[in-house]
């Protein structure tokens with residue numbers, strides 16, 4: 472055994488960052504918030520696995536008589552379940568369910584787990600926290616500061632859009648995509664928010680999606696489109712954050728397999744992650760191979776009820792927070808124009824390329840229903 476002096480022993484004990492020890496005072500190890508936070512990068516990340524999705528409540532509800540499932544009481548239970556899942560959204564108003572007197576159903580089907588989280592399917596790697604870019608700012612990030620790593624990273628991802636003339640060089644709050652009130656200033660480009668390892672505070676202007684929904688929304692039965700999402704009594708301004716399209720994060724193969732089933736079944740909740748920025752640098756966009764799909768059928772929140780419109784008032788934007796993997800963004804829903812009180816919230820189910828390249832073809836399966844969005848420029852089909 473090697474004999475080491477007390478001084479050497481202390482030096483040796485100072486080595487491992489994995490336990491978060493920053494320094495020793497009077498021989499006692501001190502864990503500061505900074506050193507604790509840095510050490511978290513080295514621990515296995517915490518995340519939800521799709522195989523652990525709980526479904527006992529749904530199973531129990533589905534064996535009850537229809538008279539119970541279609542009662543006021545069942546509706547109250549549904550609303551309560553939503554409320555319980557909102558503990559990560561301190562400013563989110565409760566969600567109400569209205570059947571509008573259409574049909575017999577008081578609630579949407581008891582077929583999914585209400586959650587704001589992403590649930591990682593088989594073969595999907597855990598969040599990559601080790602490679603997260605984080606700033607060392609104090610208080611609120613200053614977007615103009617050359618020392619803010621998060622501002623720098625956002626600027627890099629905006630560059631192609633600025634070079635293409637799609638965005639001006641600056642705007643209020645740039646290079647962050649939000650203004651000081653958290654309103655989205657630049658639509659259609661990926662968002663990189665500050666994360667758990669950043670030094671800035673919770674009210675940093677680069678933290679919006681992670682602070683949760685603030686606008687009232689309701690789940691309402693429609694005449695021709697099943698259930699939908701409607702604004703509350705307040706007008707929602709353009710650029711407002713609505714929610715995360717939560718659900719199971721699946722490999723493309725699993726998504727494809729489920730898609731075949733849903734096409735026959737007649738309803739689909741799949742969203743393929745194939746944003747434009749993932750194809751940057753490819754000679755031909757068609758060479759891009761999808762890696763992941765989000766499925767909100769078995770798990771999701773109110774956003775799974777967002778219907779399609781050919782003249783949408785919302786858009787889904789890629790948002791990166793706690794996973795450095797560029798192929799695994801969160802799907803953040805934002806308004807792209809002012810939404811009137813009680814207006815239905817919708818996004819377009821078409822990718823840009825499907826519309827521009829005329830891929831809208833008649834298909835046989837039950838999922839290819841005629842579009843009932845009712846807009847003047849309706850294309851007549853959903854997919």
Ligand SMILES: C[S@@+](CC[C@H](N)C(=O)[O-])C[C@H]1O[C@@H](n2cnc3c(N)ncnc32)[C@H](O)[C@@H]1O
Nearest residue numbers: 696697698738739740776777778779842843844
């Ligand atoms: C993601 S779900 C939307 C929520 C769905 N309405 C429900 O009740 O669960 C997608 C399905 O809603 C229906 N849908 C959405 N938008 C529609 C539209 N514009 N016209 C007709 N049906 C629509 C289709 O059945 C589609 O497969």
